Amino acid sequence: MSVKSTAAGGSPAKSRGRTTTRGTAAKRRAGEPGLVQLLTPEGERVEHPDYAIDLTPEELRGLYRDMVLTRRFDAEAITLQRQGELGLWASLLGQEAAQIGSGRATRPDDYVFPTYREHGVAWTRDVDPLNLLGMFRGVNHGGWDPNENNFQLYTIVIGSQTLHATGYAMGVAKDGADAAVIAYFGDGASSQGDVAEAFTFAAVYNAPVVFFCQNNQWAISEPTEKQSRVPIYQRAAGYGFPGVRVDGNDVLAVLAVTRAALEHARSGQGPMLVEAFTYRMGAHTTTDDPTRYRSDEEREEWASKDPIARLRTYLEREGLADEAFYAEIDTESDALAKRVREGVRNMPNPGTMAIFENVYADGSALVDEERAQFAEYLSSFETGDVETAGTGH
């Protein structure tokens, strides 16, 4: 792939400049012929020569339900953070289609390696939403058994998990298992050395791994232009495996493309890179202030491509769901929000001695000694109760 395709966007005078403006760049990319789309922002069903999908009305309603509930869960988490129940939250607002579409493309035996924003994917893997909140509340650093749902712990260190996914996939291949692995990462992460090394290993070992990049246009305050001068999906070519860009706000296209990519991996054809072109509608996290670095117009432009609205338009136009269906989802959303709210408020703090737990699988004399010393120290205070000792030691 040549660099030409990106440079060709504006007039020569414009493209010679260091940076193009955000608006121009976004338009240039959206209009790119490579973008796989099956449902337009206006809710029109369109065909694509390489990626077909034929879903039953029930399946379509299922995707809608997934996205709505995920968004509701996310909104509830933001509220809980504002109320001080969570220390932090990384919102997935706007990325529901990218996450539900790709998550629903996986099979139970496949294995998922997420970043820290994959709440929608977690939903599709049947991870209890409450489990996701533990680390954001600060009661643990993970909080679920990855092997229960083949959904690894969230990874905060950018890009690391792409290598783990690749290694896991190498193991799957060695075992001759009928499964694939999917590694999530962001546009920012695409710059990390670990991600480049993951691409190299995956290609060299023909590992059954799908690299799923949610290009949400931003890495905190830095636009994608600061990370790459070619569309991210084109990087795959340099490593020797296919890459495809899909409309990340089109749940049908994401599902179709990810299914195909996972099947490509499962059938022994090696890795594939999927770039889901989407947008981070909210702040990077609850501590971030996006008004410092991006415009309202950009956000509004993307709001018109909302993943949930377009599927709803389609369902309504085709008469695939009735009022009772939408009403039922509303009720379900309220129940989910309530369960999450109450669950978080009742989530117990870990006991102080949890500090020393699970440091080694084999145990450690040093840890035991420090634990004993600390317990003795704590017991010298009047409250005495080691497990519930108060703050400020």
Next chain:
Amino acid sequence: MTQTMAVAKALNESLRKALENDPKVLIMGEDVGKLGGVFRITDGLYKDFGEGRVIDTPLAESGIVGTAIGLALRGYRPVVEIQFDGFVFPAYDQIVTQLAKMHARALGKIKLPVVIRIPYGGGIGAVEHHSESPEALFAHVPGLKVVSPSNSSDAYWMLQQAIECDDPVIFFEPKRRYWDKGEVDVAALPGDLHRAVVAQQGTDVTLAAYGPMVKVCLEAAAAAANEGRSLEVVDLRSLSPIDFDTIEASVRRTGRLVVVHEAPVFYGAGAEIAARITERCFYHLEAPVLRVGGFHAPYPPARLEEEYLPGLDRVLDAVDRALAF
């Protein structure tokens, strides 16, 4: 010329002054430009000095430090920001195998004036990798200088001095003190970057600390004073090199030493200080050198950090034990 400012503002003013004074100074890092850094330490600098001097880099720490090395070889003085302590490790290879050793390998013919700023330590209720104290991992490496200010004045001056230094400096910023205010005399000529200072005089026990724990030790000294005990607090300021002379002089007066840091005690700075001070003034010590610090366990989730972090009580407990010998 004395002004009151928070540690974060002092660092910001210091960077501004460095950019003004020397056209070769560059600032690099993730989100340091338009956003002004996640802690706003580089706030306003992108606007005033432009993207040629204040550089939003790709999200790649090895790349940031590796290219800073190249820019330094070309005559620039890069000041790079690592967003949080836990994210320096992708750059660890460049720092340890390249940055630290290049001057020696070139027989002294080249210099590597690179400053790596790292907000470190806990106490802000953050998620994993945002609260660690990895300073010993850098102080262990010959060729690197490692410093950490504890207050606004040192934040302002030590950063200037680190940028002027011809060796690579790992500059650890105590993130939970960013908002603490203090006096800064922007006209006063500072002393040596690597000297320790007696932050509080006392006679019974010496507390040696740096960065975020200096404040805790000063509070411990105040609390002890109410009980009729006189604690001396030494602010180390520099971890490589360490000003052992100042610690030794203090211990010769008090006869007792407690070293305090957030980092795990096992293989921590306290171990090095304990060994050297024991060698230097064995016959002046009334008690073994004691250490207060983190445990040999991962930094815990936020809801446990108050228990985990050494506080006033744990420092005073060590003081009691030192006095009991």
